[in-house]
Amino acid sequence: MSEQYEVEFIERGDREATFLVRGVTPAFANGVRRAMLADVPTLSIDEVRVVENSSVMFDEQIGLRLGLVPLTTPRDEFSEGETVTLALDVEGPGTAYSGDLVSSDDLVSPAEENVPIIDLKEGQRLEIEADAVMDTGKEHAKHQGGVAVGYRHLQRIEVVGDNEAFEQDDPRIVRGVIEAEGELVPAESFGNDLTNRYEGKEVEVHDVPNAFVFDVETDGSMSVDDLVLAAVDSIGDRADELAAAVQL
């Protein structure tokens, strides 16, 4: 990887962000993407103790649903393999939601309050105790912190001339973010169609070498910032491990 790189945010939210990274190789960009998906540990329910389940679903099915509820995972507070206990006790009629889960640790709570777990009718009851364990996405997809993570090349648009008069413009669809006149423009701002932005012009689209636009969305277990930093740290840790192992 090159020494010089730059990061520029196009959109920055807590759970969703778009940012441009310049000066990294495609291999590194993909490494970051894969680390975000598979190597950042998050807490997820891994074992359920069923005290009472008079609902219409099997214990195993409810366990699976609980496992998929994202739990907030503060960075650097838990190490892999650590557990947190949660409890749920809901009596029908009504719906058991993820927000009904009570955590033993103040730092850990369901990232979304309104994930339905099961609809309970009169006289039905669900009482469980569950252990959430810290693990990575490569072990099970429920531990994936990043849910929609991808990148694409930054594309530079150059106007090379005018179209001939009365010629019908064919749509020229681009996605992501383009670089035009030295500015970064999200393609959504002109309906993803270059003919809207450059009417009657002939344009050329080139990939900018070693510049990648990342689109990152998390499941709510951590912020985008934490996810990206944890992913990059995990690559660094593994590089150190490799260096120590081969004694460079």
Next chain:
Amino acid sequence: MTYKCSRCKRDVSLDEYGGVRCPYCGHRVLLKERSRDIKTVPVE
């Protein structure tokens, strides 16, 4: 270990002489109740 009569919904305990039959209403269909033990389920 109790069963539940499917007709009169009462709890029934079986003895070895009575055979499979509800002592209250004579119904022969008894349902086995879920154990009260805590069951541990791994989340796959």
